[in-house]
Each structure stands twice: as structure tokens, then as C-alpha cells.
Amino acid sequence: MRVLIATDTYPPDVSGSSFFAHRLAVGLAGRGHDVHVVCASETGPRKIVRDSGVCLHRLRSVPLLIHPSVRFVPPPGVPALLRRLVATMRPDVVHTQDHFTIGRAAVRAAKRWNVPVVATNHFMPDNLLPYLPRHLHRPVADVAWRDFRRVYDRADHVTTPTRAAANLLAANGFDGSVEPVSCGVDTTRFSPDGAPPGVHRRKLGLPDVPTVLYVGRLDAEKRLDELIRALPRVSVGDVQLVLAGTGTRRAELERLAARCGVARRVRFLGFVPDDRLPSVYRAADVFAIPGVAELQSIATLEAMACALPVVAANAVALPHLVSHGDNGYLVEPGDVAGLGAALDAILTSADLRRRMGGLSRAIALTHDEHRTLARFEEIYHAVARGRAGRG
Structure with missing residues (x-):
């Protein structure tokens, strides 16, 4: 399949979401899929490069002030760029990892060109709130969840890493179906080696x-x-x-x-x-x-x-x-x-x-990454068949 992964954070960004997006992309490429990732440029200027069998479409970025190690893609021009990219690539599925600048633009572009959308949520406002005054926590969280629902309501299939994470979405007003799919782990590389x-x-x-x-x-x-x-x-x-x-x-x-x-x-x-x-x-x-x-x-x-x-x-x-x-x-x-x-x-x-x-x-x-990759392949095929049937 041709898969377009949209993510606002990707290595060298340091976060669980970026690591998952990278391992998913490389893992899918290793299983024979044509994988493209649209993400922030790690250096600033826009560029297209290949890495570990994956085609990276890195967009112009600037440092994020609250997290200097993370870069941010300014919104102007991103929706048009994603529309062109999806129109040119015609992926079998778009898989977004978030609902921010790149993720929301990718979802809109996919809907415009009748491409099915899989959306994985790694977000909770608690990752942001410690950097804000306490009196803003509740209103900012409410706005954040409302914004999340507006984007993810348009997905054909929504996943999140655990049942607790799925319950959190339901508790914050997301009434769609959410499937827990583990981020997975390479249990061969990460293993005891017998040495003290x-x-x-x-x-x-x-x-x-x-x-x-x-x-x-x-x-x-x-x-x-x-x-x-x-x-x-x-x-x-x-x-x-x-x-x-x-x-x-x-x-x-x-x-x-x-x-x-x-x-x-x-x-x-x-x-x-x-x-x-x-x-x-x-x-x-x-x-x-x-x-x-x-x-x-x-x-x-x-x-x-x-x-x-x-x-x-x-x-x-x-x-x-x-x-x-x-x-x-x-x-x-x-x-x-x-x-x-x-x-x-x-x-x-x-x-x-x-x-x-x-x-x-x-x-x-039980969380081996091969299980995770196999499940996402099944999800991609299912949403692609469903969209073809409706088309």
C-alpha cells in the first residue's frame, strides 16, 4: 500500500509520539509498503529526503518556545501544500498522529480527495498545562479537547495506545469508536542479554x-x-x-x-x-x-x-x-x-x-511491534475497502 503518515513531531524531536511515528513508518516500509511521512524540518528549510526506506516530506519549521527541542510548522501554506501532496500521491490511506498544523491539514486534504483517514491520538492537555498559569488549565483543556474532536470526528478509524487512553477520549466528549492499538516494542533489540x-x-x-x-x-x-x-x-x-x-x-x-x-x-x-x-x-x-x-x-x-x-x-x-x-x-x-x-x-x-x-x-x-504493524495493515486495508465500496 501507499501510506501517507502525517505528524507534527518526528525524530529528532524527542517524544513518544515522534518515536512511534518513526517506528511505524520504518516498520511499514520494511514490510514492503510505499511509506511517505509529512513532518517538520529538523533544520528549518523545507526539503524531501529518504531515510530508512521512508520518503520524508519535511516542511518549513521554527523552534517551539515551550519545548526548544521540538520544532513547529507555521500554519500558512500548509493546507494548500497537503492538498497538492495528496492529489499527487493518491495514497491508499492517510494516517495522522495528531490534530495540529500538519495533522488537520492532512485530514482535510484526504477528505477532499476521498482518501480514507486513520487517526491515532497521543495527545492529552496534561502535557501542556504545566507550562501555563493554573487558572488557565480548565479553559485551555476544554478548548483543546473541542479542537481535537473537530478534527478526529472526520476520521474513518481512530486508535490510541491503550484502553485507558480510549476511555479518556470518551470522558472528554469524543463519541466515536476508538480502538486501542499498542505502540509496540522491538522485543528482540530490547531484551535481557544475560550480562550482569x-x-x-x-x-x-x-x-x-x-x-x-x-x-x-x-x-x-x-x-x-x-x-x-x-x-x-x-x-x-x-x-x-x-x-x-x-x-x-x-x-x-x-x-x-x-x-x-x-x-x-x-x-x-x-x-x-x-x-x-x-x-x-x-x-x-x-x-x-x-x-x-x-x-x-x-x-x-x-x-x-x-x-x-x-x-x-x-x-x-x-x-x-x-x-x-x-x-x-x-x-x-x-x-x-x-x-x-x-x-x-x-x-x-x-x-x-x-x-x-x-x-x-x-x-x-504481548506488545511486540510486529503485532502492532500487522494490526495497522489490517486497519488500512479495511478502511481502503470501505472507502472504495462507498465510492
Whole structure:
């Protein structure tokens, strides 16, 4: 099939949505499809390039002020460009990953040329609200959900990564059918390799001590301050917290670690290239994710595929990956003492780590990326047949 994926965020942008869009595009191309992605230019000017078997139509972009690592495509000219692109390509399906500048223009263009639309939602206003004054949270969220509904109501098939994410859409007024389809994970590349964590810690230049790991953006909604404040509550005195990723809150987190007296035990790895990520997970004893705005969490899936127990916030979709007491622990958001106790329980018991890690791996296998790619192929064929029948 010829597939056009529309996304306002794509690597090198750092977000779960961009990583999913990239893996979907490359995975589909690897299965023999003609895949095109329309996304923001990573350098600014518009260009067309090929990467990993995918044709990238990168549109003129500027930096997004609230997320300097993400680029934004200004709306002027985008609708006309998408109309021309869809008219020229005549894809079998348009698959949008969001309802912003590129996504909404792609949906409109697809409807104009009678091309079926699949829409996947990775958005919730909670990712934006921490950057706004509190009195604006409710009105901004209402506007955001109304805007989302206006675009996604026009899709032929809507997906989102988890049942919790689908329920969230329904709770915010979206009355269409929504299918949960996991983002998926490469369970071959992300897997335990049998080597002790210390081997990988030494490769990364980290001390060989018990290690709590977080992978992702260092931004407000991730609530990483709770992890730092929980560290002194862990009885394993030499435990270290490793934070892999970049974001707007790094300097603030460094200052907090100093105030809590744990600066020497908090390691900032910065941006980690994708090919080094498996080794980062294998260097850890437990993965922790205290954020409350996760519609699935690709990083958590990768950690689980590497057989790590997980301590996660009991919020949104994380309970779909973490079964309390089985492959990890769920902690109420804001419960720093509970977070420290959960980490302590895992770090002080090798048997618990092995049992929980094995269950994490088993759960991750049910999210293997080949299942995700196969399901989207089925969805594409179904909507294409339906549109042909109506035509």
C-alpha cells in the first residue's frame, strides 16, 4: 500500500509520539509498503529526503518556545501544500498522529480527495498545562479537547495506545469508536542479554551500584522531582538515580538534588542515541516513571522488554503495563514516601527483581511491534475497502 503518515513531531524531536511515528513508518516500509511521512524540518528549510526506506516530506519549521527541542510548522501554506501532496500521491490511506498544523491539514486534504483517514491520538492537555498559569488549565483543556474532536470526528478509524487512553477520549466528549492499538516494542533489540547490570554500567561510565533508571524527557509533567526526593528514603545507601534524556527541567532537577543532599547520586546522561538505549536499560535494576500524563509510555515498554521491574504512578495508562505486586508497584502520584518504599522493596531483594523482571518481559512480549504493524495493515486495508465500496 501507499501510506501517507502525517505528524507534527518526528525524530529528532524527542517524544513518544515522534518515536512511534518513526517506528511505524520504518516498520511499514520494511514490510514492503510505499511509506511517505509529512513532518517538520529538523533544520528549518523545507526539503524531501529518504531515510530508512521512508520518503520524508519535511516542511518549513521554527523552534517551539515551550519545548526548544521540538520544532513547529507555521500554519500558512500548509493546507494548500497537503492538498497538492495528496492529489499527487493518491495514497491508499492517510494516517495522522495528531490534530495540529500538519495533522488537520492532512485530514482535510484526504477528505477532499476521498482518501480514507486513520487517526491515532497521543495527545492529552496534561502535557501542556504545566507550562501555563493554573487558572488557565480548565479553559485551555476544554478548548483543546473541542479542537481535537473537530478534527478526529472526520476520521474513518481512530486508535490510541491503550484502553485507558480510549476511555479518556470518551470522558472528554469524543463519541466515536476508538480502538486501542499498542505502540509496540522491538522485543528482540530490547531484551535481557544475560550480562550482569554492572557490565553495562561500566560501559556507560557509571558506578557499579544499585541503579534506578528513568528514560524520557526531563519536563514538568514527568514529575521527576518526586524521584529525587524519594532517593534519600531508600535504605540502600549507595543507590543511584540515572536520568537519560533532555528537557526544560534539568537545571531545576540538579538544584533539587543538591538541596536533598543526593547530587552525587543523581546521574544525568543527557540525550542517548537509540542504538545505545538497550545498554542503558540493561544497566539498571529497576525502572521508575512517576509522570501522570502517559497514554502508554514507550520507555516503560522498552524497560519491561529488558526484564526490568517497574515502579510507576498509578495514573492514566501506566496501570495497563504495571500490575501492582506482580511486575512492579503502582504508587499514588505525589506519594514520595510510597515511591521510596517501593524502590526500596525491589532494590533489597534479588529474588523479587528476578520474578518481577520475568513478568515484565512476558507482558512486553504481548506488545511486540510486529503485532502492532500487522494490526495497522489490517486497519488500512479495511478502511481502503470501505472507502472504495462507498465510492
